[in-house]
């Protein structure tokens with residue numbers, strides 16, 4: 546579905562991603578894991594086109610994503626839920642959702658978003674800033690779903706969120722994957738959640754993928770080597 550070949554990325558003079566190769570299968574749920582600062586967020590921003598890459602290729606099917614703008618990538622079917630959610634606090638829930646829609650074409654918010662997250666319908670006219678952290682996260686995911694993406698990228702969706710909403714977010718990811726074959730790429734630090742939701746894992750260290758396998762093969766040795774702090 547998404548294939549990265551020898552991708553390098555720099556912030557100023559500091560290289561963050563090093564000749565990184567990554568393959569994401571259609572219909573998979575892949576957890577990108579690794580300690581703080583290894584480059585997970587940078588990698589997601591590179592896929593989404595929020596950061597230019599220095600070298601390498603990013604392909605979706607056979608299309609050269611790396612030649613497209615972030616907006617083109619969103620319309621090509623990649624949804625992105627950034628770390629920290631980036632909700633507009635002064636805009637209503639509805640306005641926050643509409644930001645994900647094209648300005649020119651008159652398209653409505655798909656009803657499915659409200660079926661998945663009923664709280665967004667209840668709070669449609671409230672300001673984003675009035676929502677709890679968990680509700681804002683649901684709004685951020687809802688906003689990424691309004692264009693009905695084929696691939697959904699979530700960057701630590703459970704950071705600072707209460708357990709019942711973490712459970713609900715996990716259920717939504719599994720449902721979209723099972724019923725609509727949505728491909729999911731998830732940055733996740735919490736092992737329990739990664740194991741419940743993820744089907745594949747990729748471990749990162751120093752801007753490279755250092756291990757890739759099915760989630761059931763994420764063993765103690767790998768955890769100690771690449772995840773334990």
Ligand SMILES: Nc1ncnc2c1ncn2[C@@H]1O[C@H](COP(=O)(O)OP(=O)(O)OP(=O)(O)O)[C@@H](O)[C@H]1O
Nearest residue numbers: 556557559561579580581582583584585586587588
């Ligand atoms: N805007 C920036 N300018 C310069 N360096 C940056 C910038 N953003 C991130 N970095 C650096 O790039 C490296 C990778 O950061 P990145 O956020 O991708 O890591 P991460 O694995 O997602 O970490 P975390 O788990 O803490 O979110 C870090 O050393 C970080 O300090």
